Amino acid sequence: MVQLSFPDAVAGRSGHAVSDVITELTSERIPTTDLGGTPHRLRVTRLAFTGKKAGLFTDDIDFHQEFGDGLWAISSEANQSGFRVM
Numbered sequence: 001m002v003q004l005s006f007p008d009a010v011a012g013r014s015g016h017a018v019s020d021v022i023t024e025l026t027s028e029r030i031p032t033t034d035l036g037g038t039p040h041r042l043r044v045t046r047l048a049f050t051g052k053k054a055g056l057f058t059d060d061i062d063f064h065q066e067f068g069d070g071l072w073a074i075s076s077e078a079n080q081s082g083f084r085v086m
Contacts, residue, residue: 007032047074 004012007025011018025032048064065074 005033044072 007018007021010016010025011021014021022032044067046064046066049061050063051061053059053061
């Protein structure tokens with residue numbers, strides 16, 4: 001699979017000439033070449049936090065969780081902040 005340059009990909013999707021895309025990107029100070037960055041991976045192996053819950057229940061919070069391999073999610077059934085997991 002051939003990977004297109006950013007201007008080539010924009011031109012292909014927009015239907016504009018590559019030279020026009022490069023001119024527009026340059027005028028908006030958007031880089032047209034790969035800046036050479038190396039992606040870095042983040043692996044969370046443990047999470048810990050403490051605090052005091054405010055609201056109806058004012059319990060102390062002391063949370064510690066170790067994470068192994070796999071996909072993890074932390075959620076709350078109902079936390080009265082506009083988010084509810086069903």
